[in-house]
Amino acid sequence: MARITSGVSTSHVPAIGAAIDLGKTESEYWAPLFKGYEWSKQWIKNEKPDVIVLVYNDHASAFSLEMIPTFAIGCGDEFEICDEGFGPRPVPVVKGHPELAAHLAQSLILDEFDMTVINEMKVDHGLTVPLSLMFGQPDAWPVKVVPIAVNVVQYPPPTGNRCFNLGKALRRAIENFDEDLNVQVWGTGGMSHQLQGERAGLINPVFDNGFLDKMVNDPAALAAIPHLEYLIEAGSEGIELVMWLIMRGAMGDKVNELHRFYHVPASNTAVGHLIIEPTN
Amino acid sequence: MVDNSAFDDIPGTTVFTASRSREGFQLNQFCMSLMKEENRTRFKKDERAYLDEWKLTEAQKLAVLKRDYNEMIANGGNIYFLAKIFATDGKSFQEAASTMTGMSVEDYAQMMLNGGRSPDGVRSIKEGR
Numbered sequence: 001m002a003r004i005t006s007g008v009s010t011s012h013v014p015a016i017g018a019a020i021d022l023g024k025t026e027s028e029y030w031a032p033l034f035k036g037y038e039w040s041k042q043w044i045k046n047e048k049p050d051v052i053v054l055v056y057n058d059h060a061s062a063f064s065l066e067m068i069p070t071f072a073i074g075c076g077d078e079f080e081i082c083d084e085g086f087g088p089r090p091v092p093v094v095k096g097h098p099e100l101a102a103h104l105a106q107s108l109i110l111d112e113f114d115m116t117v118i119n120e121m122k123v124d125h126g127l128t129v130p131l132s133l134m135f136g137q138p139d140a141w142p143v144k145v146v147p148i149a150v151n152v153v154q155y156p157p158p159t160g161n162r163c164f165n166l167g168k169a170l171r172r173a174i175e176n177f178d179e180d181l182n183v184q185v186w187g188t189g190g191m192s193h194q195l196q197g198e199r200a201g202l203i204n205p206v207f208d209n210g211f212l213d214k215m216v217n218d219p220a221a222l223a224a225i226p227h228l229e230y231l232i233e234a235g236s237e238g239i240e241l242v243m244w245l246i247m248r249g250a251m252g253d254k255v256n257e258l259h260r261f262y263h264v265p266a267s268n269t270a271v272g273h274l275i276i277e278p279t280n
Numbered sequence: 281m282v283d284n285s286a287f288d289d290i291p292g293t294t295v296f297t298a299s300r301s302r303e304g305f306q307l308n309q310f311c312m313s314l315m316k317e318e319n320r321t322r323f324k325k326d327e328r329a330y331l332d333e334w335k336l337t338e339a340q341k342l343a344v345l346k347r348d349y350n351e352m353i354a355n356g357g358n359i360y361f362l363a364k365i366f367a368t369d370g371k372s373f374q375e376a377a378s379t380m381t382g383m384s385v386e387d388y389a390q391m392m393l394n395g396g397r398s399p400d401g402v403r404s405i406k407e408g409r
Contacts (some may be wrong), residue, residue, distance in 0.1 A: 014373060060360040064312045065305050083315050085367025153360055155297045192396075196359040197350065198292030200377040201388060203396025228286055232403050236293050237359075265392040267374045 002100070002177040005049060006258070006277040007247045008040070009187040009215065010133055012056060014125040015267035017089055020132050036261030036273060037133050043259065043275065044134050050181040051097050051144045053104070053170065054127055055246045056188045057152045059084070061124035068154050069116035071166065073108070074123075074147035075101040082122035091128050091137075097144040100177055104146060107173035113166050115148075123147060130188045133273075152189065152240045156227055160242045164223035167249020174250070187247030189240030191262075192233070193269035202235040203270045208262060211241060215274055216257045219248045237269075244274075254279040291402050292381075296358045304356020307344075310334045311361040320368045349380050 019030045026034075061082045063069065076096050081088040108115050127147055135141060148170075151157055158166075167185070174183050191211065194202040214222045223245055230239040248255075259275040287295040294300070301308075310331070313319045323330040331341045343351035344365065352362055366376040378388030391397060403409050 018372075059363070060308070060312060060358065061315070065301055065308050065361075068301075083317070085314055085320070085364040086370070087317075153296065153358060154301050155295050194293065194397075195373060195377050196353055196380060197294055198381050199290070199397065199402050200292075200381050201391055201397040202399055202402065203392075204399045205395070207399075231287070231293065231295065232290055233399060236295065264395050267372065268377050268392065268396075270396065 002174050002179060002181040002183050004171055004174055004250055004278060005047065005182045005184060006275060007185050007187070007251045007255070008130075008134065008275050009244045009247055010130050010273045011190055011266065011269055011271040012126045012129040012188045013266040013269045013271065014084070014129065016271075017125045017129040017132055020137065021090055033263050033266055033271060036263055036271075039259050040134055040273065040275060041136060047184075048182070049143050049184040051100060051146060051183045052186055053146045053148060053174070053183060053250075054130065054186045054188070055148045055150060055243045056126035056130070057240060057243065058149050059124055059126055060153060062121040063149070063151075065154075068151050069149070070151045070158050071113065072116040072118050072149040073101055073105050074118050074121060074149070075105060076119050076121070079121060079123045079127075079145070079147060081128060082124050084124055089125065089128055091132060092140045094123055094127065094131070094141060094145050094147075097146055099179070100181070101146045103177050104170065104173050107176065108166070108169055111169045111172065113169050118149070126188060130186060148246065150243050150246070152242065157239055157242055159227070160225050160245050161223040163242045163245040164219060164249040167246040167251075170246065171250040171252065185247045185250040187244035189243045190234070190238055191241060191270040191272040192235050192238040194235030195237050195268055197236070199235070201268055202238075203264055204233050204235070204238075205262070205264065205270065207233040208270050208272055211244075212260060212262065212272055212274055215244060215248055216255060216276060219245065222248070251276055252278045252280055289405050291405050294353050300356050301358070302356075304340075304358060304361075306335045307340045307352065307355065307357050308361035310336060310344075311357075311364040314364040314368050323368065347379070349376060353380075
């Protein structure tokens with residue numbers, strides 16, 4: 001049977017992808033950020049996950065305003081890298097796991113989480129930057145990926161509580177898949193940042209570090225945070241943090257914290273990174 | 281009835297609701313078109329002519345031509361869509377964000393290096409906190 005071995009959360013700032021692609025990771029500006037991922041890269045080499053269920057948001061790349069699915073699951077064989085306005089990132093195509101994805105889509109929908117099924121889509125920095133941070137620059141990604149895309153672009157995103165419960169349903173579904181697979185669940189985006197208006201550049205380390213603490217010890221408290229509080233405390237784009245709660249919901253009640261990193265700034269954003277594993 | 285008035289109390293912030301999405305539909309779809317190299321080339325060659333192919337309001341077109349991102353947002357633009365414009369211009373997210381704050385690019389970059397903008401004082405207009 002498939003099992004959830006661990007959860008990873010990380011910011012997915014596009015400038016981090018550009019720094020990797022342009023060979024700037026050793027620069028004075030970027031070196032402290034990449035140092036925070038060194039342990040993680042070594043760890044994941046030893047962990048060798050088979051599949052990552054990767055929760056992220058599309059940034060007006062695959063989804064325009066024609067259709068705005070709240071929760072979507074990528075069921076394709078592979079996902080090409082999209083051109084976000086400066087050419088596609090020079091990273092490998094992302095290979096899917098269509099059998100697991102089909103199983104998850106059916107299980108989640110029958111468990112009353114109405115996923116939009118995506119058979120073909122391109123993926124943007126929201127999905128590829130976390131892969132680059134964890135795996136560096138391989139010729140091919142060493143894992144298969146089932147993308148779960150969450151709308152956080154047009155208000156309202158799903159509530160934190162809905163995301164937390166989707167994570168719990170995801171765990172039930174993964175553990176009911178017959179193939180013997182080590183599965184990680186990743187939640188990406190955040191932490192505090194605002195990219196628009198006169199308040200652009202907002203960073204709230206008190207909120208962010210409290211969030212990191214509660215990701216480990218008190219996720220139910222995080223699930224109760226209303227959208228307005230994210231907007232005020234974490235900035236208009238900090239609301240992406242609801243996606244971390246899908247990962248946390250999939251880990252079960254108690255977790256061990258394996259690694260934590262927090263860094264300001266990456267471009268306009270506070271970067272947070274956490275690796276946890278279920279204790280049961 | 282949904283009530284989004286609380287958003288107006290957050291200074292310098294525009295929340296991209298479904299009604300703003302309606303207002304900005306054509307503007308944001310125009311931005312999406314810039315994900316293709318051929319369209320970027322045509323846009324750069326004659327911005328006005330390219331914009332005239334879209335059903336934008338005059339205010340939206342002028343805001344794009346001036347690269348006034350606050351004005352684009354006030355007319356229904358969403359930052360993730362507008363990002364295609366500054367990507368076409370070869371500008372970073374940080375440069376583009378700084379233009380919305382009234383700060384110079386250098387001052388904004390320094391503020392970020394110093395830990396970013398504190399939420400203190402920019403949480404609520406009414407409560408002044």
